[in-house]
Amino acid sequence: MEKLLFLIPLLPLAGAALSGAIHAGLAPKKSAGVVANLAVWGAFALALSLFLGLDPGGVMIARGFTWIQAGSFRAAFDLRLDSLS
Numbered sequence: 001m002e003k004l005l006f007l008i009p010l011l012p013l014a015g016a017a018l019s020g021a022i023h024a025g026l027a028p029k030k031s032a033g034v035v036a037n038l039a040v041w042g043a044f045a046l047a048l049s050l051f052l053g054l055d056p057g058g059v060m061i062a063r064g065f066t067w068i069q070a071g072s073f074r075a076a077f078d079l080r081l082d083s084l085s
Contacts, residue, residue: 001050001053001060002060002061002062002063003062004046004050004062005050005060005062005079005080005081006062006064006079007043007046008043008046008047008050008079009043009079011039011040011042011043011046012036012039012040012043014039015035015036015038015039015040015042016036016039018035018039019032019033019035019036019039020032022035047081050081051081051085054081054082054083056083057083058082058083059080059081059082060080060081060082061078061079061080061081062078062079062080063076063078064076064077064078064079065077
């Protein structure tokens with residue numbers, strides 16, 4: 001379930017890339033806007049469903065990768081969903 005958090009920023013990014021490819025190609029220009037809107041609304045729907053499925057006071061953390069580590073210090077790329085989100 002935590003891995004779905006990575007789809008929230010990736011859906012609009014993929015939608016923008018696909019929209020740019022459609023706009024540059026021979027497809028109708030209107031379809032680029034449809035793809036972009038579907039990607040953003042999909043990310044919103046996913047974020048809302050994950051948020052509503054979260055326990056009160058609960059936290060969902062998707063661990064990415066460690067960016068920098070020195071001694072006890074660790075800077076990581078993680079995504080976090082909590083009630084403040």
